[in-house]
Amino acid sequence: MSAAPLLSVENLDIAMRLPDGGRLPIVKDFSLTLQAGDTLGIVGESGSGKSLLSLAVMGLLPPAAIASGRILLEGRDLMALDDDGMSRVRGRRIGMIFQEPMTALNPAMTVGDQIAEGLVRHEKLSWKAAREAAVDLLDRVRIPDPRARAKAYPHQMSGGQRQRVGIAIAVAMRPALMIADEPTTALDVTVQAEVLEILDDLCAREGMALMLISHDLGVIARMCARTLVLYAGRRMEEGDTRGVLTEPLNPYTRGLLRAVPRRRVDGAPLDTIPGTVPGFARLPEGCVFSDRCGDVVAACRAGEPAWTQPRPNRGVRCIRAQQEMPA
Amino acid sequence: MTAPASSTPLPTARRKSPGLRLATRPNLVIGGALVAFLLGIALVSLVWTPLPPTKMQIALKLKAPLEKGLFGTDHLGRDVASMLMAGAWNSLSIAVSAVALGAAVGTALGVTVAAKRGLFEAVAMRANDVIFAFPPILSAMMLGALMGTGRGTAIIAIATFMVPVFARVTAGAASQVWARDFILAARSAGKGVTRITIEHVLPNIANQIIVQVAIQLGLAILTEAGLSFLGLGMAPPAPTWGRMLADSQTYLGTAPWLALMPGLAIALTVFGFNMLGDGLRDLLDPREKGRT
Amino acid sequence: MKTPLIDIRRLTRDYAGGGLFARPSLTRALDDLTMTVEAGTIHGIVGESGCGKSTLARILMALDRPTSGDVILDGASLFDLSPKELMRKRRDFQMVFQDPFGSLDPRQRVARIVAEPLHVLDEKPSRAARRERVMAMLEAVGLNAAQAERYPHEFSGGQRQRIAIARALITEPKLVVADEAVSALDLSVQAQVLNLITRLKRERGVTFLFITHNLAVVDAVADQVGVMYRGRLVESGPARAVFERPLHPYTRVLADAEPSVTKFGRPPARPAPPAAALAAPLTHGPPGQGCAFLPRCPLAGPRCAAEAPVLRQVLPGRQTACHHAEQMLCAPA
Known part of the structure; x- marks a missing residue:
């Protein structure tokens, strides 16, 4: 175009x-x-x-x-x-x-x-x-x-x-x-x-x-039609809304979706993201979500992950999403 | 952002050091320095002045500044610098007493109005308006007729004028505090009106009261000078800035410093208190900046 | 059958409006509301702004008095108590407010905020005992003792709401009224606070009256739910059953209107009430004949205009105030 x-x-x-x-x-x-x-x-x-x-x-x-x-x-x-x-x-x-x-x-x-x-x-x-x-x-x-x-x-x-x-x-x-x-x-x-x-x-x-x-x-x-997920001033994930909300690539998006209140049949507690949104002056080293992320590895703290596009019309900021993305 | 979150300003993450806060607030520094200087002069005058301020030396009358003493002498040969110093104490002590009295009564009235509302509020605020409508000069004249002129009359006359100001400011601020949820929480804890006022309302409006005190002190100095000028202030021979001005009128052509010196003293004091008030407002509540 | 913790009997609250220059008017915030809350449950109250749920909260907290009707808390009528008895009773019911930024005094430290309700105790605890209770309570809500000396502005919204919950629980009350207690919180923090409330119910046996406009939140934590519309209770029952199969058209309207991460794009068209009805403001008129929900109801019929439906049992444990409840029962979910 x-x-x-x-x-x-x-x-x-x-x-x-x-x-x-x-x-x-x-x-x-x-x-x-x-x-x-x-x-x-x-x-x-x-x-x-x-x-x-x-x-x-x-x-x-x-x-x-x-x-x-x-x-x-x-x-x-x-x-x-x-x-x-x-x-x-x-x-x-x-x-x-x-x-x-x-x-x-x-x-x-x-x-x-x-x-x-x-x-x-x-x-x-x-x-x-x-x-x-x-x-x-x-x-x-x-x-x-x-x-x-x-x-x-x-x-x-x-x-x-x-x-x-x-x-x-x-x-x-x-x-x-x-x-x-x-x-x-x-x-x-x-x-x-x-x-x-x-x-x-x-x-x-x-x-x-x-x-x-x-x-x-x-x-x-x-x-x-499209959704962009923002966390601590960084875009964490972007794509078509249905894709982002049903197959999230970033652990933060996954955590958000799991935290949506819903009835648990087994009476188990609701899923949560531990901690709170850090202030901009107190962001963790490396990935800004690394201090609350369940999937964190040492490499996450080494440096801030770059924005990558694993698929057309889909973007994510997470080193693990790149590793785990099926080819 | 959701509404509550936006009420946390971002820079709270890094707190500013007190020194930095001062340096970025010229109002506060200038106002504070002026007021401190005047206060110092007033206190020193209690133990020392170059010459006794009431000592007359007719032979040395109407000498120009530096010819005799720092600021010259008046028509009775009194040392102007010494009179200014003693006058500073007289003016400041009357202004401070009057504002303290006015602030105490006005604040008590204001918080009561905010707590009671209803008919009490309507009556108190209308009474306020009536008092506010009397110029302090008129109050002082009426009071003077009743109890004679002097320090007490001046204090009460100025305080009467201050009460509605403080009542209005505190009633407004306190009403806003009363509308907050933590007041409901305190009521749920079974606390009564008086306790809530002391524990929650007053600490939350203290800033506004302090700012108002500084601003009203300037106004009180001005009013006191006005009363002395008209002879409704402290009785002679106690020197006051207002009477120094009044006495200087006859000699404006020959000894202009007699008018200039007390005039400048009054202006500087009022300016100092106003700057201090503005500075305190910015310091205590940055959101108030720019409002009048 | 055990006696309920709260027994609300025919509660009505009118507010006089208007004033010196306006036409005097009467608004009915609560209209003949009757309900019970069992001890040790989370009881959800759902409704939109103006449905009277906040008035209900204020009356339950004895911050306001009803025009008529009664609230029986733990066997005692709340409004027959002398001021001294009411004061003593206050240790049994506390409240958590919506706005975590407005409900904590910004000039007080956390320890003092949390300790405030201890004021109602007959025997004021010593300074040391007070401190111990505050610390224990802060830990119970997931904060630590070091935070007791801080001021509210140093905390995030979720942490502030924990402080507010700690304050509400310090007197070991039987009932905590939570008025939109998680509505202002971010999603990731909301679930933490909801879990805390569920845990406090389970471990301490605290009864929660959980007032909210958010059905999903009530569905996630509540055992029982009541749906309010214009000062009336229009449906009540076990939360799960009510949300799976609403018996009042208003409950259905609410459920349909709520956005969800599983509903994409424009919702499928539902039988809509007449266009004019949608515009009807959500304020209360004078108590009149007919069903209050009539103008917005897709099922409205002639009987609804003539006769106000009363709350009646339709299924065991399920009550609704709708003439067409049976029709709702048969309709596809």
Whole structure:
């Protein structure tokens, strides 16, 4: 294929500047490519650096973060853009959905106006036309009686409805890429199911690529064709979702899947991953997972394993996966 | 990241050394140094001043700085440097007493409001508003009429003005603490309102109170100077910065240093306390940075 | 038949809403809830936000009083006790909260946090005895004595929840109410805490009332489960049986909505209720006629609008509040 991929992240490293002048590396050796219409799930627990990753793509890294590498959107290097250029990309080409819609919405503005605002600013629509479009968008995120609800303020809506408004705002500009950071974590399961369905429909209909960041493997399984597993700022495994979740190559992915609570007929305790996610300042030598890994061997502690691709469309960071992979 | 996890800031992994924390906080260093310097001067003035601050030498009146003494003499030939030193003690002691009194009463009121809510809250906070509406000058005049002017009147007048400020700050902060789950845990442990306030609420709002104390001290110095200027402060001949300013008015054209010196002293003190307050706020709670 | 540890009888809690300028309103957080919890079991309570499960927890902890109804804990009515008796009784029931970052006082050291409930004991233990109990308890939840002098911010979420569990167990209570105690934890840590809870039940005979929105978690640890919807108990029974064959359509809706690592892509379409019903907000209206779940129910019929179903036994040990329970029983799982 000759056309540039929609999003390509190449060798991204992100470190935090410490007050004593030192640097604390967070994300290391991160790369991914996303074609138009792709759905990619990024799985990670707290302390995996997954939120920093989405902020990097949005160009919203905190001032203390130092990033190196390249982030190309439709062939354009986002890290080379200035604030003005980046804010034109945000909203128009990249939409973002946040975990807690209440904090992302303006409490003093009606939801209809908040959706319309972006259309007025970026698409140069008149307020009247933009408000009409907002009502239409609210209808598309299945808010009942959208014309009346457009005049409501965020606090007058339920959590699920606010998240739908958040989606409507992100979709309004028809972005090519949608980044959703834990979009349903704060919602009840039945509301979550509805919100996921709306997001799924919109992505499919508009041909938007979706980058969904979640700690919930079930949500990723529901939404994403591809999955990338992140641990302590490193990608541990990547591949098609079904492959990653049914035949995991990395012991961390295996451990995560085994730790999913399920009824044990024999009354035996649930499988766990021992220990806790280490802080970025206290990562073990060699492989970052070596201190919690059940399959650890001496070589794991000798050096950090490289990213390898044992099969087409499948990547893993584990020296043992290479050894054990059938040819 | 899940919500609770994002509330752990990353750099906690490496704790900063106290020395480094100071060096990166110029507000705290400058404010702290100024306040310490003034405090030192005030304390020294109790045992030593170049000349007795109340000693009049009419023959040497209105001498310019360095011509007689460091900062010259006033219209009665008193040594300005000595008066400034003694004035520092008078101003600081009144300000500190007033803020201590105001903080104690205001904090007690504030935490009670947060614990009781309901009607008590409504009544106390409205009463607060009423008190807050009286300028301290007016309170001092009324108090002065009742009990005569002097150190006590000034302290009470300024403290009255401080109470609503502290009540408001602590009530807000304490209400936030009351909404936390560890308060529910303490209630599940059968602890009463008073115990919870002492064991959980006060330690968690101490930072805000300390910051407020520093800021209000600056304001108290200013108010005390205002009261003295109007003759509502300490009785003469005790030197105060406010009265030195008032006395200097007649000689502005001929002896400007008489106005300049106490004016500078007041400005530096207020500036020092404000810097200290800002610095403490940054030090104790980095999240508060930039808020007013 | 042995007497249950908790006997909840027709518990109703109304909250007065509105205020000076708003129209006064009444919300019913708990609606005539009756259930029992056997000693030495993990009893799951499942429901979505606003179903009244947190109100139930607060009332069980005597942090709130019911509008009507009673809670009988270990033979004594919780709300007939004098303040002094209630204080003494508190050693028997403790709570673990959802947010491990909000439930520990950031200004206190772990040893002091864990020791706090000892306050209720008649005879205050000596400093040494106190310390010994705290250390033993920290070890029982998988922490070590050296960590007792640290502050909460030095711990991860999972460790904090262990501290909270240690605090809840320090008085050797009979009942621990765990309100979404593992919801905020990472997957790899969640299983550790669930195992701890199961072990404490087995080894110490502690009864847990385990409140959560996560069916998989309840399925993994609970012996019994109750499903709540708008302040009412709509289904109860042995956890395994309830999840294998729900007898209330709401339980089925919940199970279907829950994402799982074995369900890929878009879920197969289920008979859906009318579109307008899906939009119905999950708040409580005034107690009216008919089934509260009616607007969202795929099985709804005319009888459901006319008559509110009461909780009834459908199978031995299985109760449900649905007119169509028999239909659920026959339907394919």
